[in-house]
Amino acid sequence: MEQNRLDFDAVILAGGRSSRLGGVPKQGLVFEGATLLQQSLAAASGAFRTVVVGPDASALPAGVLSCREQPEFAGPAAAVAAGLAVLAQAGNESAYTLVLACDMPRISAAVEVLTEALESREFQVDGLMACGEDRRPQRLAGFYRTDKLKRAAEELASQDTLINGSMRALLASLDLQLVTVPTGSTDDVDTWDDAAALGVDAGIRDEFQDRRGSS
Secondary structure: OOOOOOOEEEEEEOOOOOHHHOOOOHHHOEEOOEEHHHHHHHHOOOOOOEEEEOOOHHHOOOOOEEEOOOOOOOOHHHHHHHHHHHHHHHOOOOOEEEEEEOOOOOHHHHHHHHHHHHHOOOOOOOEEEEEOOOOOEEEEEEEEEHHHHHHHHHHHHHOOOOOOOOHHHHHOOOOEEEEEOOOOOOOOOOOHHHHHHHOOEOHHHHHHHHHHHHO
16 A cells, blocks of 8 residues: 555446436546546546446446446445445455546546545544535535445345435435535536536537437
8 A cells, every 4th residue: 555545445426327418328428538437537546446337347447347236227325335345345445435426527626625635634524525615515526434335335225225225315324524625526417508518528419319310
């Protein structure tokens, strides 16, 4: 382990339905020359291990783990649990897990601030979660204590509420601290209007529709 390196793994969620984008996979959208998945991977580059929960595992960089929540499209809580299980199988779990959704083009700036806050050791809590100036939390951009996150997932599973469970439910038992991150750094792409406002290239939309039309 490198001296002074923050001890964390990363779970990147990349398997949603993208229903408001007409089914176009968010992870393949392009922002400033890189896909949104590549942007997320870059933001998590300090992790010891990274797992992407979603399809298209063949397109991942060497060394990045992959899995799929079961059943598919079972929601973020199930996806995080699936990612944690893969990381556990890889051995030597890190103290923290960085959880990121892959639909935030400018997420690197938020992760940088969260990392600095965690390294400061000022917070004696179960995790740090990004928020904007309005203090609205972004649960899919945060560092969480791995043992507490796993325990929370196990608790939901024991109650048969993990499948289709929300991040709010998954994190309900954790003592979390909000950290204000740069404006716009956690803005996400849910619609084509969002994509346009954030400067995300929508060219993949026509390619995706052409492929569906010819299938």
